[in-house]
Amino acid sequence: MSVIFKPLESYRDDFTYHNSAQAISRFPFPFPEDNYMYSVNIEPATPREPGSVFSHWFDIDEHYLSEMAERSIVLERDPERCLVMPHMATAAWDTLEMLMTHMAADYPEHFSLSREGERWTWINRPLGIEQAFTFGDADTLPCEPLEYITRQTQGDFALLDQRDGNLFMDAGMVTCPADWSIKFDAGMSFTQWHAPVPMAHQMGVFERALKYLLNIQVDHPVRRLNWTLTVNPRMDTSSETYHEWGQERALVNAENVASMVHLRVELQFMPRLPRSNALLFGIRTYLISLEELATNPAWACRLHRVLRDLPDAIADYKGMTLYRQFVVDWLSQYDPEVVVA
Amino acid sequence: MTTHAVQPLFSTPVYQNQPHSKAATRRLVVAQALDQSPVEALISELQAHAQPLQVLAIGGTGTASDALQVAASQAELVQMLHAALRSAPVGTRLYLCGDEAFIWQCREIARHAGMLNEEIELFCAGSRRQLYCVHCSALQDIADQTEVACANCGVNLLVRAHFSQRLGAYMGVCLDPNNVRGEVRP
Amino acid sequence: MNSPIEVRVAAVTQITPVIREFTFEPVRGALPGFSSGSHVVVHMPVGERSVRNAYSLLSNPAQTQHYRIAVRLQDESRGGSRYMHEQVKAGDLLQVSPPANLFAPNSQARHHLLIAGGIGITPFLSYLPELQARDASYSLHYAFRGGFTDAYLDSLRENLGTQLQTYDSIQGQVLDLATLLASQALGTHVYVCGPQRLIDGVRVHAEQLGWPEIRVHWEVFAAPEPGHPFVANLARSGLTVEVASDSSLLEALEQAGVEIPNLCRGGVCGQCAVAYLDGAVEHRDAYLSATERSNTVMPCVSRGLCGSALLLDL
Numbered sequence: 085m086s087v088i089f090k091p092l093e094s095y096r097d098d099f100t101y102h103n104s105a106q107a108i109s110r111f112p113f114p115f116p117e118d119n120y121m122y123s124v125n126i127e128p129a130t131p132r133e134p135g136s137v138f139s140h141w142f143d144i145d146e147h148y149l150s151e152m153a154e155r156s157i158v159l160e161r162d163p164e165r166c167l168v169m170p171h172m173a174t175a176a177w178d179t180l181e182m183l184m185t186h187m188a189a190d191y192p193e194h195f196s197l198s199r200e201g202e203r204w205t206w207i208n209r210p211l212g213i214e215q216a217f218t219f220g221d222a223d224t225l226p227c228e229p230l231e232y233i234t235r236q237t238q239g240d241f242a243l244l245d246q247r248d249g250n251l252f253m254d255a256g257m258v259t260c261p262a263d264w265s266i267k268f269d270a271g272m273s274f275t276q277w278h279a280p281v282p283m284a285h286q287m288g289v290f291e292r293a294l295k296y297l298l299n300i301q302v303d304h305p306v307r308r309l310n311w312t313l314t315v316n317p318r319m320d321t322s323s324e325t326y327h328e329w330g331q332e333r334a335l336v337n338a339e340n341v342a343s344m345v346h347l348r349v350e351l352q353f354m355p356r357l358p359r360s361n362a363l364l365f366g367i368r369t370y371l372i373s374l375e376e377l378a379t380n381p382a383w384a385c386r387l388h389r390v391l392r393d394l395p396d397a398i399a400d401y402k403g404m405t406l407y408r409q410f411v412v413d414w415l416s417q418y419d420p421e422v423v424v425a
Numbered sequence: 426m427t428t429h430a431v432q433p434l435f436s437t438p439v440y441q442n443q444p445h446s447k448a449a450t451r452r453l454v455v456a457q458a459l460d461q462s463p464v465e466a467l468i469s470e471l472q473a474h475a476q477p478l479q480v481l482a483i484g485g486t487g488t489a490s491d492a493l494q495v496a497a498s499q500a501e502l503v504q505m506l507h508a509a510l511r512s513a514p515v516g517t518r519l520y521l522c523g524d525e526a527f528i529w530q531c532r533e534i535a536r537h538a539g540m541l542n543e544e545i546e547l548f549c550a551g552s553r554r555q556l557y558c559v560h561c562s563a564l565q566d567i568a569d570q571t572e573v574a575c576a577n578c579g580v581n582l583l584v585r586a587h588f589s590q591r592l593g594a595y596m597g598v599c600l601d602p603n604n605v606r607g608e609v610r611p
Numbered sequence: 612m613n614s615p616i617e618v619r620v621a622a623v624t625q626i627t628p629v630i631r632e633f634t635f636e637p638v639r640g641a642l643p644g645f646s647s648g649s650h651v652v653v654h655m656p657v658g659e660r661s662v663r664n665a666y667s668l669l670s671n672p673a674q675t676q677h678y679r680i681a682v683r684l685q686d687e688s689r690g691g692s693r694y695m696h697e698q699v700k701a702g703d704l705l706q707v708s709p710p711a712n713l714f715a716p717n718s719q720a721r722h723h724l725l726i727a728g729g730i731g732i733t734p735f736l737s738y739l740p741e742l743q744a745r746d747a748s749y750s751l752h753y754a755f756r757g758g759f760t761d762a763y764l765d766s767l768r769e770n771l772g773t774q775l776q777t778y779d780s781i782q783g784q785v786l787d788l789a790t791l792l793a794s795q796a797l798g799t800h801v802y803v804c805g806p807q808r809l810i811d812g813v814r815v816h817a818e819q820l821g822w823p824e825i826r827v828h829w830e831v832f833a834a835p836e837p838g839h840p841f842v843a844n845l846a847r848s849g850l851t852v853e854v855a856s857d858s859s860l861l862e863a864l865e866q867a868g869v870e871i872p873n874l875c876r877g878g879v880c881g882q883c884a885v886a887y888l889d890g891a892v893e894h895r896d897a898y899l900s901a902t903e904r905s906n907t908v909m910p911c912v913s914r915g916l917c918g919s920a921l922l923l924d925l
Binding site: 150164224265268269270271272275276278279280285323324325326327328329330331333334 | 434435436437489540559560562575580587588590591592596598599602603
């Protein structure tokens with residue numbers, strides 16, 4: 085089925101972003117159980133039901149135009165959110181090839197790619213782009229290849245160099261992170277950039293996840309879901325701009341909680357980049373307000389139990405301590421086991 | 426996570442008190458000052474090895490010799506370090522002694538010359554360290570305080586334990602987003 | 612498990628009296644891309660059994676229309692290399708695993724010191740086009756028996772010039788590892804592929820000279836050596852698997868329909884590690900620690916001791 089793009093909506097200022105009923109129905113609700121704890125929830129990324137967010141390697145949805153416009157705004161203010169260390173040039177071309185190939189094959193009505201040897205032509209109809217270029221020659225593109233293709237693809241991307249039995253974040257396009265900074269974390273190993281996550285290190289989660297990721301093979305990607313809460317449908321919740329958005333957490337109250345607080349789900353997708361042996365770490369973010377989410381009462385009930393019973397350290401790390409009780413109270417109306425006093 | 430309590434993390438650097446007893450064909454000590462007690466202890470410990478030992482240091486009372494080169498300034502010391510690394514083979518171990526700002530500047534030079542973390546030992550003396558403001562990317566020297574205003578953009582920063590080896594700096598992030606620059610609020 | 616790819620043998624070329632080169636092309640679609648240092652596992656039907664050996668891809672990673680591998684006929688063969696030499700001809704169909712890489716060039720190296728012994732030259736053939744395209748600093752030290760295991764020598768001489776040093780054992784030329792490793796500039800990484808004694812030599816000298824382990828990269832491509840036959844019992848499924856002397860435990864399990872994740876099939880990567888509950892193991896891997904060996908076995912190379920039955924947690 086063909087994706088229909090909504091007209092431009094905003095992820096900042098007046099926050100006009102909303103999900104259609106169809107977008108709500110395909111939202112990747114991340115909780116398989118009524119409680120949540122860190123785990124190595126990585127699975128082979130085999131395609132699932134057509135139309136779901138799992139049906140293609142790189143999911144394009146109704147928010148495509150808005151998200152690409154938001155990325156441009158962030159990059160205009162802060163061009164270094166896209167960063168490619170010199171030794172990652174091959175991995176950047178690998179990424180461009182992978183994204184173009186899959187998007188053209190999966191969404192032929194929107195994208196097309198023709199290749200004659202190293203002479204490639206890329207067409208992006210929704211953004212009105214037609215670009216002829218020479219694969220491997222950065223001078224034939226308007227900008228660096230990773231930046232070029234990720235300005236046209238939803239989601240953040242980190243490129244991980246594999247060496248010394250570890251993965252190093254040596255390149256990336258990160259304009260919608262959940263409270264971290266590519267500019268600070270660049271060059272770190274897998275274990276270093278996960279350092280701030282509480283509890284999981286002691287549980288051995290990262291050690292096991294790293295072993296798994298190091299052995300990912302060409303054409304056999306894996307995926308996992310991660311989640312947090314975000315006040316307002318704000319994509320750029322980076323550390324860089326925390327001084328601008330952090331105060332919004334204090335604005336949540338019992339009246340506005342359902343429209344203001346959003347469940348933020350990351351669909352992380354990790355394929356091996358064939359030519360460079362680097363690992364691509366795709367982070368595709370989905371936002372849904374509590375009131376949109378509650379159109380599916382089973383989700384609202386489960387989210388109630390998860391948030392009510394979440395360990396304080398995790399709630400703190402996810403930045404929801406200030407307003408968690410408003411959320412839990414509002415969601416409780418969907419939980420049949422909650423006895424109304 | 427941004428304002429999480431300041432506790433050591435996996436990314437927080439750990440410094441040594443004693444040199445490792447790993448094989449090496451030559452050893453190079455770079456010290457911010459010779460008269461710091463960890464430096465004296467380190468040098469006498471390393472002199473027990475048979476392989477050549479070279480010491481580079483700023484100022485101090487030592488007399489220059491084949492084994493000891495004395496620099497007048499940190500800039501001159503950095504030049505000496507570059508030169509020493511240019512002719513060094515794999516098998517060289519590097520010992521860096523000084524405050525954190527000094528150590529990580531030298532370590533980045535060594536890394537660019539091709540050395541690995543595994544070949545570099547860090548001995549910390551002094552409290553000067555670098556802070557990176559995540560909001561404006563400015564670096565500044567600080568001491569052991571846990572809160573400080575960014576000298577560039579003025580945002581009041583919490584000094585986190587999250588450390589970037591590439592930047593040689595701790596992460597500073599807005600302490601209170603409801604009161605960004607610590608103005609008096611009505 | 613990653614499903615194998617069907618390939619057609621497009622060409623077979625005798626390179627030296629004991630080394631044959633095979634060119635594979637896809638039967639359908641395109642072959643997956645690969646990086647320098649990658650290998651594939653070739654599935655060979657030898658009699659009733661399926662022997663699986665890993666071989667380096669020696670073609671240019673920029674060109675994925677075909678894969679090329681080279682196989683040395685092994686004296687102590689379990690049948691794999693003999694099968695490749697005597698049975699496989701152009702037009703045949705074979706199954707190979709998708710490429711995996713356990714021997715990639717290190718992105719931080721300022722100089723790549725490549726040391727090859729005989730058929731160990733193969734992974735470096737996929738390194739060279741990449742290193743040259745990147746304008747990276749490298750040198751290749753190649754030890755062989757002239758006229759016997761000196762595969763690709765002429766083209767290497769032509770292509771590499773002074774970056775190639777050769778050591779022909781027939782002419783008594785010796786590669787002095789201690790001297791070579793003592794004089795390498797900071798930032799050098801060493802890569803060695805070849806016979807076990809060459810790999811051991813590089814690792815021992817490098818360690819004595821203060822090289823950290825992560826500067827030293829090595830790849831063994833010996834197929835698992837044969838041993839005495841033994842029996843493995845599977846605690847959870849109740850299966851009994853007999854392991855013949857010329858079969859590995861991993862191959863015997865696969866033959867019985869038990870698929871175990873694996874990559875190197877040479878006792879190095881740790882992927883196929885399996886817990887055992889009872890029995891005595893002859894450990895032949897280079898991965899498990901002494902503690903792990905008390906309850907874990909690497910079935911790609913290690914075997915149960917003759918006469919005792921091994922009880923696996925499978």
